[in-house]
Each structure stands twice: as C-alpha cells, then as structure tokens.
Amino acid sequence: xxxxxxxxxxGVPDDDAGVPDDDAGVPDDDAGxxxxxxxxxxxVPQGPANVPEFDPAxxxxxxxxAIQSRTEITVTEIASGFRNPWAIAFLPDxxxxxxxxxxxxxxxxxxxxxxxxxVTGLPAVDGRGQGGLLDVEVGPDYAxxxxxxxxxxxxxxxxxxxxxxxxxxxxxxxxxxxxxxxIFQMMPTLESTLHSGGRLVFTPDGKLFVTLGERSIxxxxxxxxxxxxxxxxxxxxxxxxxxxxxxxxxxxxxxxxEIWSIGHRNILSAALDSQNRLWTVEMGPQxxxxxxxxxxxxxxxxxxxxxxxxxxxxxxxxxPRREGMEQPVYYWDPVISPSGMTxxxxxxxxxxxxxxxxxxxxxxxxxxxxxxxxxxxxxxxxLKDRNERIREVVQGPDGALxxxxxxxxxxxxxxxxx
Ligand SMILES: [Ca+2]
Numbered sequence: 001x002x003x004x005x006x007x008x009x010x011g012v013p014d015d016d017a018g019v020p021d022d023d024a025g026v027p028d029d030d031a032g033x034x035x036x037x038x039x040x041x042x043x044v045p046q047g048p049a050n051v052p053e054f055d056p057a058x059x060x061x062x063x064x065x066a067i068q069s070r071t072e073i074t075v076t077e078i079a080s081g082f083r084n085p086w087a088i089a090f091l092p093d094x095x096x097x098x099x100x101x102x103x104x105x106x107x108x109x110x111x112x113x114x115x116x117x118x119v120t121g122l123p124a125v126d127g128r129g130q131g132g133l134l135d136v137e138v139g140p141d142y143a144x145x146x147x148x149x150x151x152x153x154x155x156x157x158x159x160x161x162x163x164x165x166x167x168x169x170x171x172x173x174x175x176x177x178x179x180x181x182x183i184f185q186m187m188p189t190l191e192s193t194l195h196s197g198g199r200l201v202f203t204p205d206g207k208l209f210v211t212l213g214e215r216s217i218x219x220x221x222x223x224x225x226x227x228x229x230x231x232x233x234x235x236x237x238x239x240x241x242x243x244x245x246x247x248x249x250x251x252x253x254x255x256x257x258e259i260w261s262i263g264h265r266n267i268l269s270a271a272l273d274s275q276n277r278l279w280t281v282e283m284g285p286q287x288x289x290x291x292x293x294x295x296x297x298x299x300x301x302x303x304x305x306x307x308x309x310x311x312x313x314x315x316x317x318x319x320p321r322r323e324g325m326e327q328p329v330y331y332w333d334p335v336i337s338p339s340g341m342t343x344x345x346x347x348x349x350x351x352x353x354x355x356x357x358x359x360x361x362x363x364x365x366x367x368x369x370x371x372x373x374x375x376x377x378x379x380x381x382x383l384k385d386r387n388e389r390i391r392e393v394v395q396g397p398d399g400a401l402x403x404x405x406x407x408x409x410x411x412x413x414x415x416x417x418x
Contacts, residue, residue: 039065039370039378049333050287054307054320057327060375062307064330067370067378071351072418075383078402079113082410087135087340088394088402092143096402098412101132104152108175109412121177123165126155129193130213137200139166139239146170148177149239151198151210159191162198164210166239183241184210184258186230192217195266195283199341204276207244210235210258211280213266214302224302225263227255232302234267234280234294236260248297261294263325265302269341269358281341281358284308285316287333291356291369291376292326301325307333330369330376337361339406340392346399348417359390361406366390366415382415 043063056062079098086101096109104125108116125132131153139147146168154163164184167177186197195213202208214224214232224232227249235258236247249255269281282290282300288308292300307320307328321327340359344352356369356376365381383390389406396402401415 038372039067041065044379044381047334050313051307051309051333054317054333056307056331057321060330060377061328062331062333064369064376064379067368067380069351069368069380069382071349073382074416074418075386076414076416077411078111078414079109079115079412080409081115082107082404082412083408084132084406085391085404085410085412086133087392088404088412089136089138089148090394090397091138094397096412097136097138097148098404099133099136099150100410101134102127104133106133106136106150108171113412116175117173119169119175119177121167121180122150123152123180123182124155126153126160126193128153130196131160131193134162134196134198135200137202140202140206147239149183149200149208151196151200153193153196154182154185156189159189160193161189162186162196162210162212164200164208164237164241181241183239184235184237186212187256188229190215190217190220190231192220195220197264197267199268199270199280201270201272201278202239203272203278206239208237208239209260209270209278210237211264211267211270213283214264216266221303224265225299225304227252227259227262230256230258232264232266233258233262234260234264234270234278260296261298261300263300263302263304264292264294265306268339271341271343271356273343274345274354279341279343279356281338283337283339284331284333284335286311286313287335289332289335289338290328291330292328293374295326299325300328307331308335329374336363336365336367337389338367340390340394340404342393342395342401344395344401346395348399357393357401359393359403361389361391364389366393366401366403 044066084101087099089097105118134151136150149166167180192215194216197211197213199211214220223229243257266283285308288306358367368380369376370378391406392404403413405411
C-alpha cells in the first residue's frame with residue numbers, strides 16, 4: 001500500500017503533500033541593484049518543521065529572511081469557470097492556451113478573457129487524480145509550423161503513463177488540432193493516479209525538457225534513481241522526440257537515452273533563468289519541497305536523501321546528505337506544494353527581475369524568491385489574502401504575471417503593478 005498519499009482539501013491527493021555549484025564568474029542574479037544589502041530577519045511565518053532533526057547543509061538552504069515587495073500590485077480576474085486548470089501558454093497574438101487537468105480540455109483565451117470552445121482532436125487522457133491534461137507549450141517554430149506541445153496522462157493497457165504529444169493547431173470558431181504525434185512516452189507503464197510530473201520547457205538551442213514524477217507508489221518510487229526507468233527523471237528530447245546526441249546517459253548500458261538528471265520525486269515546476277539554465281521545484285513528501293538546478297547526469301537523491309518524511313511521520317531518509325548526490329539549492333519544511341514556475345525577466349516589475357516565482361498549492365500563495373549567486377536570500381508569499389491554491393505562474397509578453405488557481409471553478413488571474 002502507498003503510505004505516501006496525504007489528505008487533501010480538493011479530494012485529489014495533493015502532493016502536498018549538492019551544495020549549489022560555485023559558478024565563479026556567473027553574473028549576479030540580483031535585481032539590478034547589487035549595492036542593495038541582502039535581507040535579514042525572520043523567515044516567512046510558517047508552522048514548525050516536520051523534520052527538525054535534519055539540519056540544512058549550508059546557511060540559507062531553508063527559511064531565508066522574509067521580504068516584502070516595494071511595488072504595489074493589482075490582481076485582475078481575466079476568466080473563471082475552468083475545472084482545475086493546469087497550464088498557460090501564450091500564442092504569438094497574446095491569446096493564451098489553457099489546459100484543464102481532469103477533463104482533458106484545451107481552450108484558447110483572449111487577453112480579455114473570452115474562451116473558445118474546447119479544442120477538438122486531442123487524444124483521450126486518464127483524468128484521475130494527478131493525471132489528466134497537464135502542460136502546454138507553443139512550439140519554437142509555431143509561426144511556420146503551427147505546432148503546439150502538451151503533456152498528459154495517457155491511458156494504456158495495464159495502467160497509464162505520462163506522454164508528450166504535438167500537433168498543428170488549426171484556429172477558428174471551432175479550433176482543432178491535426179496530425180497528432182506522440183513524441184515521448186514515459187516508461188514503464190504502471191497503474192497510478194499520482195506523481196505524473198509533466199512540465200515542458202523549450203531551450204533556445206531547440207531542445208525540450210520534460211519533468212517526470214515517480215508515480216508515488218513504492219513500485220515507482222524505487223525506480224527514481226534507476227537509469228533503466230523514466231520515473232523520477234528530467235528528460236531531454238528533440239522536438240520530434242528523437243534523442244539529442246549529447247545527452248548524458250547515451251553510453252550507460254540499459255539506460256533510457258532521454259534521461260538528463262535522476263533522483264527526483266515529482267516536478268511540476270520548471271523554468272529557464274536568464275542564462276538559459278534549467279531550474280525546477282519538486283514536490284517533497286511531508287517536509288522537503290526542493291529548488292534544484294538539474295545538471296546533466298547528476299543525481300538529486302530521491303528517495304535516498306531529502307529533508308522530508310512520510311505523511312505518516314515515518315522516516316524515509318537516514319540522512320539528508322550523501323556523497324555523489326546533489327543538495328537542493330533551497331528547501332521548504334513545511335512544504336508549499338509547488339506547481340508552476342517562472343523566473344522573471346520583464347520590464348513591468350524591475351524589482352522582480354531574476355526572481356523565482358512558484359505557485360503554491362498548500363501554501364495558497366504565489367511564492368517569490370530573491371536570488372543571489374544562485375542561492376535564495378529572501379522569500380515572500382504573495383496573494384495570501386486570496387487564500388487560493390496557485391497551480392501555474394507564467395510571465396506574459398506584456399511583463400505581467402499570469403496565474404491559474406486550482407479549483408473546480410479555477411480562475412485565470414493577471415498580476416500587474418498598481
Ligand atoms: Ca533531492
């Protein structure tokens with residue numbers, strides 16, 4: 001039996017629930033104000049740690065000082081009535097693609113909030129639990145190809161598994177996709193409604209990262225550090241699904257060639273920084289959500305090391321550290337239940353440039369981290385007054401932040417300066 005499933009407020013298990021490389025010579029990620037002193041003081045108000053016996057590996061790995069944005073913000077509700085929406089992607093004309101997790105529906109939404117009929121032609125999803133239709137991205141060559149990409153829990157004989165598909169979007173009063181191609185299937189097939197992973201990130205060199213969960217149940221968890229399985233991995237593919245010729249495990253016997261990094265639990269947050277490096281936030285167990293910067297061929301430790309424990313309170317890890325396994329850049333105990341992530345590069349909020357924004361489901365907040373030399377130095381929980389589960393955060397072409405709330409009547413929100 002799976003002891004790792006937490007109680008949850010929406011009926012669906014929530015997933016609530018190395019020391020960073022010393023990049024000498026890397027530009028300071030601070031918000032253009034290098035003379036500004038680093039924050040000091042108490043952390044964001046939060047409950048006691050679930051696993052207080054695990055000490056951080058370095059100062060600032062958890063509970064950094066609370067910070068407060070100087071910029072006043074306005075939150076505008078653009079649209080509502082989405083059933084547990086999961087992801088936003090912008091088309092070149094500033095309309096948005098929005099996915100609904102349990103229904104498998106994809107919509108096109110105008111900047112004013114007008115919603116198209118559901119796009120037809122998508123393959124069926126297994127919409128139970130944490131499955132369904134997940135991320136969506138507009139292809140880098142969309143202007144010529146019309147290609148969009150999405151992730152979903154694919155129903156299969158003997159279970160299910162995450163898949164990535166792409167197709168040409170045909171716009172119009174009744175939008176549809178045509179020439180659907182499944183370009184990646186997480187293997188092996190397993191029957192689980194949990195820990196699908198599913199974020200997609202294109203890189204400027206034309207590759208596609210896909211984040212994959214370990215399915216939560218023990219049969220999956222034990223494969224998270226096994227290179228013969230896709231479970232608990234970040235994988236890197238070409239947009240047609242083929243394997244890049246510089247992937248790190250190509251010469252490892254029996255390894256899945258798509259693998260980029262191993263030892264992850266369930267990653268629903270992923271984004272590139274201004275140097276085009278991949279960052280992720282993964283759902284930890286009780287205690288132990290982690291910010292990582294996954295590098296090729298490295299092991300991020302799950303389930304051998306981590307800062308959390310089972311939802312029952314039983315231990316998972318003997319120690320939070322082991323040689324040969326990477327330390328998180330930052331961790332949360334208690335957890336925030338991260339989903340969605342963007343690293344801000346816009347002009348609307350100069351104060352926020354290079355800050356990390358993460359949706360918080362159990363935190364019911366938009367989590368902001370100020371970074372300095374690839375470490376978190378300040379944390380803020382925005383939108384706490386709204387008391388909503390934040391599933392997705394994307395920077396729009398206008399520099400505003402666009403959010404989705406996770407609810408049966410989910411909302412599309414826009415954050416702008418007041
Ligand atoms: Ca880890």
